[in-house]
Each structure stands twice: as structure tokens, then as C-alpha cells.
Amino acid sequence: MTKSRDAVHEILRQSTGFRSAQDVFAEMRADGSKIGLTTVYRALQSLSDAGRVDVLRTDEGESVYRACQSESHHHHLVCRHCGLTVEVAGPDVERWAEVVGAEHGFTQVTHTVEVFGTCGSCASAVSAANA
Template sequence: MTSPQHIFLKYLSKKGMAATEQRRVVLEVFLKSKGHFSYKELYIQVREADSSISSVTVYRTVKLLDKCGIAEAIDFGDGITRYECRYNRPHHDHLVCTKCGKKIGVVDDSIENLQELLAEKHGFSIKRHKMILFGICSDCRDS
């Protein structure tokens, strides 16, 4: 399996962009992060590793990580783009509570199979997908 560092370096090279030390630091911090986070939240973590890295560098680098397939941008309907690592992590869908904002990653083989059947029925080859279901979590329903 190709490492995320190699994937990123290859992408930068293909686009004629420099593989800077700051981009490397952002990548390493990103790969260690868990869950869904905005670039501003990532920036706070990056600053702990290297205080000389600007928020603009983090913003631009996370966009590059999304474009090369290491990260995935997700909009949970609150106006904030969040990112999660796609590299070497299993696919999952999301349930989002519209009251408290809780986000739950879910995997359901029957849904995945249905999506494949739908694609096949329409002669479509799925490369990737996102499914986000919005509703009220049990905690909010019970309160």
C-alpha cells in the first residue's frame, strides 16, 4: 500500500507544487487527528507542532489533502466544512442530530449493497459516496 506521504508528494509534484516542511507538518498532524474537524480546529493542533505555520497554510494544505484523496470534506448542514481522514480508514456514513449536533459514524452492509444494486441498474460505477442522515438523537428525543 502506498503511504499517504507518498500520495501527497506525488500529487504536489504532478501539480508543480513544492513539498514544503510546513505542508509535511500539516499532513502529519492531520493523519494523527481523529474524527471530523474544521481547518480552524486542525490549525490549533498544527500550531502546537509548529507555531510558525499560518492558518492560510493549513487551509490551503487541507484543501490539497482533499483533492488528492487523503482527506474528505464533509458538510453536516451547519455551514462549517469539516474534514476526516480517508486514507486507510473504512468507509462509513453519518447520522447527525439537528438539535445537539452529535455525529455518529455508521456502517450498514445492506445499505452499501443497495447502493451497488442501484448503480448497476443504471449502468453506473460508484467510485465513492457520502450519505448523511439528519434527525434527532435518542438523548435529545428523551429530554
């Protein structure tokens, strides 16, 4: 891993949630790094390709990144309000993807599933505010 990729990965490992490339870039620059935004994007893509970071698209279409918590294939349950993200297994989704692919003559099927909702804490806060 290059020095830049290692530095980007370290920022993500220290983060509690998903971060945009611009956010990682801004933090690195604030810490005195001379890294460029293009280098951050390349590092994130390389880390993603290597399976070292999770990537998801927000409702606004922006890609956000986080250091993987799990080595195995997984999906995410993401709170739309606070960004809390939980890694979840999806054996039913895995079987469904294989069956649908096979039904249409596809092999080596891959997929990405992100489920968005409202976490319990945010739901409670909204309920309390509306009471």
C-alpha cells in the same frame, strides 16, 4: 506525510468530534504554530484523499473533518444539536448504490451517506425542557 499534514492529523486524532478547517487552524495557531490556513486546507484534503479523515457537510454547507475511527467504508449518523457522530455500516445502501448505478450503466460507483437527526440525550433534554 509532511510535517504539516501530520500536525493537522494529530489535532483531529485528539478531537472527539468533527472540526472545521478554521477551527483546526485556530487551535494550531493558539499552540504557537506558524501554519497558514491554506496549508491546513491542503493537509485536510490530502488526508481525506488518503482515507485518513472523514469529511461531512453540515446543514450550513461547511465541510468538517475528523480522524477516521474505522478503516472500512462507513457512513455517519450525526446529531444536529450536539454533533455526536456514530459510524455505521450500511450494507443496504451499498447494494442500492450498486444496483442504481448498474441500472443506468454506471460502473465503479462510489457514494457518501450522512444521516442527521437528534441523539437520545438531546431528545431527552428537549423533552425535559418542554415539560
